[in-house]
Amino acid sequence: MTIQASVKIEDLSSSDIKKSIDTIRNIIINGINDTKKVIFICGKDKSDKESYRFKISQLLEHNTNYQLAYPEDLFEDLLEGQANNSLLSLEQQLAEAVDLIILIPESPGSFAELGAFSTRKELAEKMLVLRQNKYKADKSFINHGPIRLVRSAKGKILDIPHDFDYKNKEHFSEIIKTVKKMIPSGRRSKSINNILLYQNHILLLIYLFDELNITSIHKLMSMVLEKKLTNQELIGCKAAIHSLTRSQFIDKIGNEYILTDRGFSDVQLKYYALNEITNLRISIMNKQL
Known part of the structure; x- marks a missing residue:
């Protein structure tokens, strides 16, 4: 299903965003295919x-x-x-x-x-x-x-x-x-607040919200991690965005970051919970209507 309308995080109420955050956090922790070493x-x-x-x-x-x-x-x-x-x-x-x-x-x-x-x-x-x-x-x-x-x-x-x-x-x-x-077998235990994994988090957030500026990315990352971002974590977000851009997973249009076709495919391949992600994305988009 293709969703044409894009949603601005500024158009959503704090309560609307908070309702989605727990689901997003659970997808990040449990819904990702991290078997690729x-x-x-x-x-x-x-x-x-x-x-x-x-x-x-x-x-x-x-x-x-x-x-x-x-x-x-x-x-x-x-x-x-x-x-x-x-x-x-x-x-x-x-x-x-x-x-x-x-x-x-x-x-x-x-x-x-x-x-x-x-x-x-x-x-x-x-x-x-x-x-x-x-x-x-x-x-x-x-x-x-x-x-x-x-x-x-x-x-x-x-x-x-x-x-x-x-x-x-x-x-x-x-x-x-x-x-x-x-190379070890099995899954690695990992912290959600590992800066090396910020690329995965940010890619998913842009996928869900369709387009995000840097301020919105920081706001959502802070909510997902349940903490105010430190200076090192802010720099980690910036580095992750640079890496995603160089890898051609995201592109920047004006002040907004959007997914490329390659980024869209990466999300599709990376996560188990595709139905849950799709439903959440539709729910977020409908909040603007």
Whole structure:
């Protein structure tokens, strides 16, 4: 069913919105298909097609069905240092939200991430470090510090050829095997207020309300989370919107964010409770009539 009219949240009474919030919160917690595993990939700028991270990303995209996540996509604003925040301050949420962290030490940023993540057991045990084999025997800080910490936490280290070719089975077979072995089975327990999951929440809200401006998104997120948003959470919303825009799940028309066809399809694929979502969307739209 196609609904032509769009609803402005400003046109709805607080009581109308509150009646929908409990249902929305329940859908977010219980109605999402989160069986698709998430791999967080750190390394050199992924726009560099010669980087190992670009090659590993291509390998996983072509040979697995995992969801790939990148720190700069999720936290562009945090990585720019706004409001004195950084990705490293979100380590606990990262540990809860992802199934595996693949880290390729090939840039100053990835060296820092390796050093920081290796000191947290809940992160280190989920880490697969892909080290260039020419550095395997180096008596370096990375080998004697972070690499040892990752190993002690039961994380994995694989050495890859310096001329790594993601199309060469001899180069990638052990990586695929290790990734599949390290990915856990079953569902992850997660907090609704995990900033890495804000993309899912905001996409659903735009789907339900048809179009939302940034103020309305903040208002609804605050109601869903049952709290006033902190500065870090506001930045998390902004970063999630940027990521959804770059992924072409949403578009901005004037001051309003709307779903693209790709975003609409993603909601359809991501949630179990489609009938409940459709009925709620119709109910919200009818409030304007």
